[in-house]
Amino acid sequence: MSQPTQEEVILAQQAQHEAAPGPGAENQGLSQGQIVRKRFFGHSGALVGLAVFALIFIMAFTSVGFAGIPGWWKYNHVDVSPLINDGVPSASLWPLAWGEHPFGQDRIGRDLFAMTMRGAQQSIIIMVIIGGIAGLIGAVVGGLAGYFRGWTEAILMRLTDVIIIVPVLLLAAVVAQMANRRDADSWFAGFAASNGVVVLGIFLGLVSWVGLARLVRGEFLTLREREFVDAARISGASNARIIFKHILPNAVGVLIVNVTLTMSAAILLETALSYLGVGVKSPDTSLGLLISQNQEAFATRPWLFWYPGLFIVAICLSINFIGDGLRDAFDPRQKKFRAKKAVETVRHSSETAPAVPAASGPAPAGDTTPNSDPGEG
Amino acid sequence: MLSYVVRRLATAALILLGASFLVYLLTASSGDPLADLRASNAPNRQQLMDARSQLLDLDTPAPLRYFKWLGGAAQCLVPFAGNCDLGKSVTGQPITEALGIALIQTLTLVTGATVLAILIGITLGIVTALRQYSALDYGVTFMAFLFFSLPIFWVAVLLKEFGAIGFNNFLRNPVIPLPVSLGTGIVLGVVVAVAVGGEIKRRLISGGVVFALVTAVMVYLSATLWFKTPGLGPVVIGIAGVGMAFAVTTLVSGLKNRKALQSSLIMAGLGVISWFVIQPLLAQATGLMIFLLAIGTVLVGVGVGYLMGGYDRGQSMRAAGITAFLVGGLVVMDRFMQAWPTYFNNSRVRGRPIATIGAGTPNLQGDYWILTIDTFTHLILPTVALILVSLASYTRFTRSSMLEIMNMDYIRTARAKGLSERAVIMGHAFRNALIPLATIVAFDIGALIGGAVITESVFSVHGMGFLFLDGITHIDPNPVMGVFLCVAITAMVFNLVADLAYSALDPRVRIKA
Numbered sequence: 001m002s003q004p005t006q007e008e009v010i011l012a013q014q015a016q017h018e019a020a021p022g023p024g025a026e027n028q029g030l031s032q033g034q035i036v037r038k039r040f041f042g043h044s045g046a047l048v049g050l051a052v053f054a055l056i057f058i059m060a061f062t063s064v065g066f067a068g069i070p071g072w073w074k075y076n077h078v079d080v081s082p083l084i085n086d087g088v089p090s091a092s093l094w095p096l097a098w099g100e101h102p103f104g105q106d107r108i109g110r111d112l113f114a115m116t117m118r119g120a121q122q123s124i125i126i127m128v129i130i131g132g133i134a135g136l137i138g139a140v141v142g143g144l145a146g147y148f149r150g151w152t153e154a155i156l157m158r159l160t161d162v163i164i165i166v167p168v169l170l171l172a173a174v175v176a177q178m179a180n181r182r183d184a185d186s187w188f189a190g191f192a193a194s195n196g197v198v199v200l201g202i203f204l205g206l207v208s209w210v211g212l213a214r215l216v217r218g219e220f221l222t223l224r225e226r227e228f229v230d231a232a233r234i235s236g237a238s239n240a241r242i243i244f245k246h247i248l249p250n251a252v253g254v255l256i257v258n259v260t261l262t263m264s265a266a267i268l269l270e271t272a273l274s275y276l277g278v279g280v281k282s283p284d285t286s287l288g289l290l291i292s293q294n295q296e297a298f299a300t301r302p303w304l305f306w307y308p309g310l311f312i313v314a315i316c317l318s319i320n321f322i323g324d325g326l327r328d329a330f331d332p333r334q335k336k337f338r339a340k341k342a343v344e345t346v347r348h349s350s351e352t353a354p355a356v357p358a359a360s361g362p363a364p365a366g367d368t369t370p371n372s373d374p375g376e377g
Numbered sequence: 378m379l380s381y382v383v384r385r386l387a388t389a390a391l392i393l394l395g396a397s398f399l400v401y402l403l404t405a406s407s408g409d410p411l412a413d414l415r416a417s418n419a420p421n422r423q424q425l426m427d428a429r430s431q432l433l434d435l436d437t438p439a440p441l442r443y444f445k446w447l448g449g450a451a452q453c454l455v456p457f458a459g460n461c462d463l464g465k466s467v468t469g470q471p472i473t474e475a476l477g478i479a480l481i482q483t484l485t486l487v488t489g490a491t492v493l494a495i496l497i498g499i500t501l502g503i504v505t506a507l508r509q510y511s512a513l514d515y516g517v518t519f520m521a522f523l524f525f526s527l528p529i530f531w532v533a534v535l536l537k538e539f540g541a542i543g544f545n546n547f548l549r550n551p552v553i554p555l556p557v558s559l560g561t562g563i564v565l566g567v568v569v570a571v572a573v574g575g576e577i578k579r580r581l582i583s584g585g586v587v588f589a590l591v592t593a594v595m596v597y598l599s600a601t602l603w604f605k606t607p608g609l610g611p612v613v614i615g616i617a618g619v620g621m622a623f624a625v626t627t628l629v630s631g632l633k634n635r636k637a638l639q640s641s642l643i644m645a646g647l648g649v650i651s652w653f654v655i656q657p658l659l660a661q662a663t664g665l666m667i668f669l670l671a672i673g674t675v676l677v678g679v680g681v682g683y684l685m686g687g688y689d690r691g692q693s694m695r696a697a698g699i700t701a702f703l704v705g706g707l708v709v710m711d712r713f714m715q716a717w718p719t720y721f722n723n724s725r726v727r728g729r730p731i732a733t734i735g736a737g738t739p740n741l742q743g744d745y746w747i748l749t750i751d752t753f754t755h756l757i758l759p760t761v762a763l764i765l766v767s768l769a770s771y772t773r774f775t776r777s778s779m780l781e782i783m784n785m786d787y788i789r790t791a792r793a794k795g796l797s798e799r800a801v802i803m804g805h806a807f808r809n810a811l812i813p814l815a816t817i818v819a820f821d822i823g824a825l826i827g828g829a830v831i832t833e834s835v836f837s838v839h840g841m842g843f844l845f846l847d848g849i850t851h852i853d854p855n856p857v858m859g860v861f862l863c864v865a866i867t868a869m870v871f872n873l874v875a876d877l878a879y880s881a882l883d884p885r886v887r888i889k890a
Binding site for chain 1: 388391392393395396399400403404406407522523525526527528529530531534538830831834845846849850857861864865868869
């Protein structure tokens with residue numbers, strides 16, 4: 001069962017590149033973790049993403065409280081209070097003010113700030129659960145299939161193929177139906193009734209590991225053929241030791257990056273399912289549900305629509321930027337510092353050879369320079 | 378090779394069997410299909426429930442029902458037998474019929490959006506790769522991430538509000554305020570100045586020219602109330618045609634190839650002449666005729682290129698053919714614009730042309746042009762929404778693929794042997810950068826059939842996604858299975874096509890038989 005899928009080819013090429021020594025600045029005896037950390041914290045987009053996400057996270061979990069711990073905000077997402085100024089948001093940038101209902105109120109007087117914060121909490125919880133479960137199963141299935149090959153691989157990968165074509169929407173609908181059955185004759189219905197979000201997250205996690213498993217398998221397939229694995233095997237290392245000590249640390253970059261991207265997709269998935277009515281159900285709330293409930297009111301109460309949407313976009317965007325930063329940090333081919341080097345080399349070469357043909361358009365900075373990287377080429 | 382394909386297809390069939398069994402059971406067990414009848418107060422409740430049980434064969438347990446369904450579905454494999462049976466929906470409609478209708482709706486919605494998203498995404502990806510780490514690159518990257526993070530239903534509501542309701546209000550009195558004209562001019566000028574690259578002076582001049590041009594055009598459009606009675610006319614077609622001839626020649630062969638430039642310019646001239654000649658013919662247009670005309674136009678262009686010849690006959694033919702197609706498009710667009718006032722004042726449309734829901738105005742009467750405009754005005758919002766959310770992945774993918782190629786040794790070789798930058802990019806880099814994209818595009822075409830569930834539900838288009846969602850909410854396995862079969866089969870076939878195409882395009886990848 002050795003079908004060279006495209007992933008494997010790309011990964012094989014990546015492996016070739018990775019085999020080459022990194023650029024000089026990174027050869028100063030730093031460990032892999034230190035290099036990755038240094039690159040990640042040199043990525044301004046990722047840092048901004050991290051800051052924004054931390055801010056939203058702290059705000060969402062402290063303001064309306066979590067798991068019985070009260071928060072600092074005076075309302076919660078189900079409290080109904082009298083409408084003030086017809087529910088118009090009281091927050092303003094100039095003059096800087098917060099006010100009684102910063103994001104406004106809905107038609108019956110619930111505080112939108114509290115609802116949005118509660119929704120953001122739910123979305124983040126679902127996102128983390130999906131990321132955790134999908135990462136774990138994906139790593140185990142992909143790792144086993146890639147390392148042991150043979151029948152293990154055939155069975156696990158066919159299972160992956162089956163799950164990958166079963167529509168997620170259908171599974172979500174089934175879960176929603178089961179959680180909604182209030183006959184409470186099973187422990188599941190009781191558990192689902194009190195922890196709807198957790199159940200939804202677990203089920204979505206159980207189906208979103210398939211992409212990760214394929215990637216991890218590809219990574220394991222290339223890594224198990226490398227010399228250091230042969231060396232370990234010859235010196236008598238057990239399978240478990242080879243997997244955990246030699247292969248997994250090298251595959252963890254791919255895993256982390258793609259778990260992050262799965263998480264950002266999970267946020268959109270959750271909001272979409274809630275929007276279609278098979279995700280989080282009322283009276284609990286989520287960002288997608290808030291938009292779905294309020295889209296008719298756009299003409300009269302646009303803030304009900306703006307704030308939840310902006311929070312979805314902000315969470316998803318910050319996670320995407322963090323993922324991008326992680327990818328740059330883990331992938332040695334993406335050299336953040338090449339731009340400056342390239343510009344310098346262009347300058348240098350244009351001083352020595354000023355007759356650059358201007359008619360065909362100035363050559364883009366990154367391309368004309370001879371590759372300054374000693375490893376490639 | 379053959380054994381590889383056969384083995385892949387056999388595995389696919391087994392996977393399909395397993396997955397379809399799973400889907401059937403899940404749908405059947407997701408709830409009670411009689412729930413709405415149980416809750417009703419109709420006097421003939423019991424009869425209705427019996428009728429539905431009979432129709433959906435609810436007395437048979439779900440696993441057995443699956444095999445009954447499978448027996449019907451297996452007959453679809455017999456070609457030309459015509460007794461394909463995928464069961465019936467809750468309303469008693471045969472699924473094969475419902476699928477046919479839904480498929481047409483979905484394809485009209487998604488095809489245009491996918492093609493446009495691919496074209497725009499590849500262009501943006503290539504431009505940002507060539508201007509790596511410039512302001513344009515960072516701008517486009519940020520926009521790509523932003524679009525990637527947008528929930529489509531949120532975009533859809535915004536588009537409905539500002540794209541449809543706002544634009545319709547604007548059309549009532551199409552006067553563009555001067556600040557808006559200036560603002561648009563400045564924005565586009567800055568974008569062009571950033572995109573051009575090179576020295577500051579060159580950037581400033583390009584940006585300034587674009588700013589002046591855009592602002593002047595917008596002031597002119599506003600002053601003449603152009604949006605009430607839009608049109609291009611032979612003059613605009615002529616000017617735009619010459620511009621296109623130069624642009625296409627630059628990309629295809631470089632302006633140094635005079636014969637290619639001349640053939641393109643001839644096609645622009647022929648386009649203007651054809652505008653006068655073809656108007657009576659276009660009055661009786663049908664879809665087939667437009668299609669044949671398009672093919673004819675391209676053939677004429679290729680013919681002109683062949684006759685002009687030059688040192689590279691192929692380049693002349695390509696340049697002239699592409700120019701001919703674009704100029705022909707302008708002539709057709711002008712004809713659509715001529716039909717616009719009639720459509721706009723139609724009693725069914727009542728001066729609010731951009732529609733927010735549905736796939737067409739009900740009971741609209743009119744010729745080919747009116748009906749096609751109607752389809753366009755209904756498609757425009759979902760198309761824009763779909764393009765926005767799917768653009769990002771194409772842009773990012775093309776960019777990284779192009780960057781990788783531009784660092785290859787053979788690109789350096791091509792430069793070293795003295796090729797122009799155009800030849801290096803278009804001839805050596807661009808084509809190879811497209812190879813990995815071929816697989817992505819194949820995957821996306823496979824997924825296209827499934828429709829966009831959320832987009833369809835927001836814009837009330839009754840396509841495949843709608844059928845699927847409807848089946849789930851009514852706990853009706855047959856439509857769900859029908860949609861699932863279509864989607865899964867196309868996805869698997871295109872997966873195979875993607876792998877085969879990859880090995881055909883990139884000889885380094887070999888398929889182990």
